[in-house]
Amino acid sequence: MNARRVWVTLLEKEIPFEPILVKLDGDQFEADFMAINPFQRVPVIIDEGFRVLESLAILDYLEAQYPSPALMPRDSQAIALVRMVAMLAVNEFQPATLPLTGSLVGLEVATPKLEQAHQRITMVLQFYEDLLTEHHPYLVGPSFTLADIVAGTLVTALPMLGWALDAYPRLQAWSDHLSQRKSWQVTTPQPQVIAAAIPNMTKILAQRLV
Ligand SMILES: N[C@@H](CCC(=O)N[C@@H](CS)C(=O)NCC(=O)O)C(=O)O
Secondary structure: OHHHHHHHHHHHOOOOOOOOOOOOOOHHHOHHHHHHOOOOOOOEEEEOOEEEEOHHHHHHHHHHHOOOOOOOOOOHHHHHHHHHHHHHHHHHHHHHHHHHHHHHOOOOOOHHHHHHHHHHHHHHHHHHHHHOEOOEOOOOOOOOOHHHHHHHHHHOOHHHHOOOOOOOHHHHHHHHHHHOOHHHHHHOOOHHHHHHHHHHHHHHHHHHHO
């Protein structure tokens, strides 16, 4: 998910790039990768020799370096809203998906932890639902922004965790709308890719949840 938001942004901005596959069953601990990211995580970009770690920092860089098409509004309140949506996605929503994913892949996750995760996700979904209106098909203002990319790549993946969006009609419509974008379709993980990733995911989740 962290890498996908960068991948979608590169496609939306039509920035040519060379993808390098880092297999998270050990490539992240190899010396050549750690020389680029000592924190052993993806995504990382290198643009004309300039290295950027952390997906949200990468999105800021891409927006500033490749401003067209704009994915960040100019208005101060709209900028704050885009950041707010993205930070809620990364700091509240995404961590709450970990216990749910852990439980799905067969890890023992304590019931209170699962309930807390459930509650957090519900809160964020309702917050996003309230940002969407009949006249606003996107989370912030009239156009597609980084808010839709960061929140959308997480929310549209919820059905994979067995979570339907039926209770959130505007979010459901927004999610359907995003899923029609080419950048979404190209980057949607295929079931066989997800199945192949489960052993690694389980290992990484076990470290983070226990
Ligand atoms: N805050 C970082 C998080 C990056 C992150 O956790 N990436 C995961 C993959 S989605 C990773 O590389 N995990 C490897 C590991 O935990 O060993 C960002 O937004 O870029």
